[in-house]
Amino acid sequence: MKNSFINLEDINLTKQDKRIFTNFSLSIPFGEKINIFGKNGAGKTSLLKIISGITSPSSGKVLIDINMTINHDIFYIGHKYGLKNELSVSDNLRCILKFNQKAEAINHILEELNYYDMQDKLHNKVKYLSHGQKKIISLVQLPLLRNKIWLLDEPFTGLDQNIVDKLINKIDKHTSCGGTVIITSHNEKKQFTNIEL
Amino acid sequence: MIRVFLSIIFKDMKVLAHSGTKIFMPIIYLLLILVFFSISISNTTVGGYERILPQIIWLACLLVSLLNMETLFKEDYEDGTLEGIVINSHVLEISVLAKVLSYWIFTIIPLIIIGFFVNYLLTSNFSASLVLLMSLLLGSLTIALIGSIAASLTLSIKGNNLLLSTIVLPMDIPVLIFGTSSVYNAVSGVSYNSELLFLLLLLILFLIVSPFATALGLRSSLD
Secondary structure (H helix, E strand, O other): OOOEEEEEEEEEEEEOOEEEEEEEEEEEEOOOEEEEEOOOOOOHHHHHHHHHOOOOOOEEEEEEOOOOOOOOOEEEEOOOOOOOOOOEHHHHHHHHHHHOOOHHHHHHHHHHHHHOOOHHHOOOEHHHOOHHHHHHHHHHHHHHHOOOEEEEOOOOOOOOHHHHHHHHHHHHHHHHOOOEEEEEEOOOOOOOEEEEO | OHHHHHHHHHHHHHHHHOOOHHHHHHHHHHHHHHHHHHHHHOOOOOOOHHHHHHHHHHHHHHHHHHHHOOHHHHHHHHHOHHHHHHHHOOOHHHHHHHHHHHHHHHHHHHHHHHHHHHHHHHHOOHHHHHHHHHHHHHHHHHHHHHHHHHHHHOOOOOOOHHHHHHHHHHHHHHHHHHHHHHHHHHHHOOOOHHHHHHHHHHHHHHHHHHHHHHHHHHHHHHO
8 A cells, every 4th residue: 555656545426326436445556557447337437537636535535645746647538538629739739738837848749649640630620630530639648748647538439459559558658657547448458457346 | 827827818819719709799799789778768768878878888798798608617618628627727716717817808808898989989978988998897807707606506507508697697786786886977977986996896805705616616517
């Protein structure tokens, strides 16, 4: 427990009279890749939202035991991608980087888009991109923002195998540098430490 | 902190610049309300139109700004931007204040400027128009701050616009009383300082209270 990065202690969560977690505890160490899997409605998204701080559990504690604030070192990608349809890919990423005080990473936007073969979409408005392309744009933010903890809600859904492989490479690189990645999915993943809900 | 604050305002400005109707529709709506008011009271207030026009403008600005209040957090909520703001804000209250200020600057201030010019062109009373401008500047920001609390609380409810107006309108009554009194006094040629001071007092009060209440409302809506 002492060397853990994220500790969930006795988490209880009730939503609309339905018990989602009862005394749920979880300990995630440094540099770990975690896949939280389970059937629909098991509470996978709720768990990510509790760790991110968006949702407060009914009772229990979420501890991040490192000298950092939970605010600044967590990046969460849910089912919505946080992109403005009216703005171009470039403007969206620039605005997000400025909001997160990572303006120096603006110079690497093209490089990261290039990694996913999306460099030609730099000046396209987000509303003209497909669902999968929007998801890739949201994933491009991960290495640019360089947060310690990545919380990715079903990151592989809707992506082709080539992109999935590239994303797994990014995740491996991040965890090898001490970062922690928690994803959710509907089944076990061989590259990840699997936790069933 | 200031960079985060400015980045939110800058992003909202860019989004608005790429969807021009969001700025111009409230202005057109305001002008239509003023025309409809003028037509409906043209027979009943012979000679008194100039005296009540500033008050009509005040009320019209209040109603039009309320109509748009729903959009304050709605789009950010629907596209997931709000989750990012809540997770990554060091101080969520500062981000909330930036959102309200950007709404006020880009949606309400154009209405106030139009209201000022309409009043000056139709009444030729510059000093009363200036008081109208000042009272609207103070009052509208207070209304936006009050509205942000209700907007955050009704965020997760679909079709919340009517509910939002129902919550906000009674809370706007003190602002409306002091706002319209100040312009009426200015038209009548008596002192309007105390009304403007009350508006300033209300503004300071809600500048302190509203960001905290709105931040709590946003967290509970995302919960």
